Amino acid sequence: MKFVTGLTCHLCGATYPAEASWVCGECLGPLEVSYDYEAVRGTLSRSLIESRPHSLWRYRELLPVEEPRTGFHSGFTPLVRATRLARELGIDELYIKDDSVNHPTFSYKDRVVSVAATRAVELGFKVFGCASTGNLAGSVAAHAARLGLPCYVFIPNDLEPAKILGAAIYEPHVVAVEGNYDDVNRLCTQIADRYGWGFANINLRSYYAEGAKTMGFEIAEQLGWRFPDHIVSPVAGGTLLPRIFKGLREFKEVGLVSGQLPKIHAAQPSGSAPVIKAIDAGLEFPEPVKPDTIAKSLAIGNPADGFQVVRVVKETGGAGAMVTDDEILDAVQLLARTEGIFTEAAGGTTLAATRALISRGVIKPHESVVVCITGNGYKTAEVMFDRVAPPTQIGRSLADFERIIGSKIDDPAAVAPV
Numbered sequence: 230m231k232f233v234t235g236l237t238c239h240l241c242g243a244t245y246p247a248e249a250s251w252v253c254g255e256c257l258g259p260l261e262v263s264y265d266y267e268a269v270r271g272t273l274s275r276s277l278i279e280s281r282p283h284s285l286w287r288y289r290e291l292l293p294v295e296e297p298r299t300g301f302h303s304g305f306t307p308l309v310r311a312t313r314l315a316r317e318l319g320i321d322e323l324y325i326k327d328d329s330v331n332h333p334t335f336s337y338k339d340r341v342v343s344v345a346a347t348r349a350v351e352l353g354f355k356v357f358g359c360a361s362t363g364n365l366a367g368s369v370a371a372h373a374a375r376l377g378l379p380c381y382v383f384i385p386n387d388l389e390p391a392k393i394l395g396a397a398i399y400e401p402h403v404v405a406v407e408g409n410y411d412d413v414n415r416l417c418t419q420i421a422d423r424y425g426w427g428f429a430n431i432n433l434r435s436y437y438a439e440g441a442k443t444m445g446f447e448i449a450e451q452l453g454w455r456f457p458d459h460i461v462s463p464v465a466g467g468t469l470l471p472r473i474f475k476g477l478r479e480f481k482e483v484g485l486v487s488g489q490l491p492k493i494h495a496a497q498p499s500g501s502a503p504v505i506k507a508i509d510a511g512l513e514f515p516e517p518v519k520p521d522t523i524a525k526s527l528a529i530g531n532p533a534d535g536f537q538v539v540r541v542v543k544e545t546g547g548a549g550a551m552v553t554d555d556e557i558l559d560a561v562q563l564l565a566r567t568e569g570i571f572t573e574a575a576g577g578t579t580l581a582a583t584r585a586l587i588s589r590g591v592i593k594p595h596e597s598v599v600v601c602i603t604g605n606g607y608k609t610a611e612v613m614f615d616r617v618a619p620p621t622q623i624g625r626s627l628a629d630f631e632r633i634i635g636s637k638i639d640d641p642a643a644v645a646p647v
Contacts, residue, residue: 230294230295232264232269232290232291233262233263233293234263235262236261236262236263237260238259238261239537240253240259241253241255243255245260249354249432249433250435251432259435259533261438262435264479269290269291270483273288273290273291273483273485274485275450275485283304284303284305285340285440286301286343288442291483292344292443293344293348293439297343298346299343299347299372300340300346303332303339303340304331306327306328307325307327307330308324308326308447308448308451308452309324309325309327309570311567313567317563317567318583319587319594320592320595321595322596322598323598324448324597324598325570325602326448328601328602328603328604329570329576329605329606333368334364334367334395335607336605337441337444337603337604338368338369339368339371340440341365341430341437341468342368342372342429343372344439345433345440346372346378348436349433354378354425354433355378356378356379356380356426357372357378357379357427357429358381358382358401358417358420358421358426359382359383359417359428360416360417360430360431361382361396361410362384362410362526362527362529363393363526363608364526364603364604364608366382366384366393366395366401367395369429370382370400370403371399373399373401374399374401379402380399381404382402382403382404383416383417384403384406385405385409385410385412386406389608391609391610392608392609409519409520410520410530411531417431418431430466430468438472441468442475444469444476445472445474445475445476445477445480446476448460448473449476449477449480456486456489457491458597459494459547459592459597459599460473460491460492460493460494460599461494461583461600462496462579463496463497463576463579463601464496464497464504464527464532465526465532466532466534466535467532467535467537468533469601470493470495471534471540471541473493473601474490474544477490492546492547492548493541494542494547494549494582494591495508495538495547495548496550496551496552496579496581496582496583497551498527498552498554498557498578499522499552499553499554500520500523501518501522501527501529502518503516503517503518503532504538504539504549505549507535508539508542508543509549513536513540514535515535515536518531522554523554523558523574524554524557524573524578525574526574526604526609527574527575527578550583550585550589551582552581556584557574557577557578558577558613559577560576560577560584561573561577561606561612561613562613562616564576564577564580565606570602571607573604573609574612575603575604576602579601579602580600621634
């Protein structure tokens with residue numbers, strides 16, 4: 230790891246070697262990877278990045294691995310200019326950062342797991358696992374399969390069936406724990422300590438979190454090496470939002486992008502919104518809540534990096550928005566209807582929060598906005614079953630079509646015979 234200088238405590242600044250550590254021994258704060266930015270500045274350029282394959286590893290000088298081992302098609306997902314959606318929301322410049330099509334498991338987790346799994350091999354872990362609300366389980370299982378690592382994924386026992394299948398298909402050991410995500414995470418912390426296994430989001434968290442920066446890198450590159458005015462990110466455990474900001478800050482630090490850093494906004498469902506409540510109350514650290522939301526991938530009541538989210542939102546002049554389950558599902562439909570993107574409830578949360586921020590005047594009509602969509606709607610399709618119309622049943626003849634459907638066509642000339 231030529232450009233990595235070690236691990237640094239986010240709270241007190243204590244430094245450590247780049248090993249399997251994630252908690253500071255001095256103050257129990259989280260550890261982050263540090264880099265020699267001057268050395269990176271002398272090596273990395275826009276042209277070098279643009280010459281590389283379209284994956285997260287195009288930014289490898291700013292990632293904490295010796296040599297990539299998986300994730301060769303992960304990352305560099307589309308940044309979609311959402312013109313129809315922008316018109317509906319009353320703004321001029323709106324983009325969807327669409328990780329619902331990320332490879333191989335259709336969520337942003339393939340970014341963080343590519344880095345964590347690679348580092349797990351480099352550090353000599355013989356078993357790879359995670360605590361998960363669903364998307365991470367599938368990604369950890371897939372990347373472990375590619376690397377030939379024995380794998381254990383721990384999930385709450387009420388997880389959506391499609392997400393269970395999405396992990397089980399890779400044949401890991403799937404363990405359903407009686408309790409919510411916070412219970413699962415607590416158990417996995419004990420298992421990691423007792424058995425010496427590598428857990429992506431526990432003892433490998435310092436490296437795992439770095440993979441999330443690549444979403445920030447890509448946003449800046451795909452916008453033509455510039456920053457947007459606003460970015461709206463969902464918040465679960467708190468990994469993504471602060472690292473998007475870290476990635477943007479690093480690009481500025483090494484001279485790849487100049488200008489004003491964007492305002493970063495946090496989105497949570499009202500049934501699991503410890504971070505938004507902390508922002509609204511002026512608190513530094515979120516107070517734990519008991520999750521109750523349809524957006525299960527965001528149902529983390531005690532987010533490990535929640536305080537970092539609060540800090541970044543305040544530092545950038547951003548805001549928080551919490552939205553109801555009905556608003557979330559409305560937003561899922563809105564995105565599908567206007568832009569042809571089917572996101573899971575977490576993405577609906579982010580778009581619904583964006584809508585709220587626009588209505589509050591936090592985001593102005595002339596400002597540019599990137600909305601981060603982190604998962605695919607087909608994984609949680611059951612939440613939308615009651616929101617779509619059933620098929621219209623007809624017979625097999627043209628007469629049946631014209632009798633039942635033809636009379637309802639708004640503009641017959643548009644479909645007249647030729």
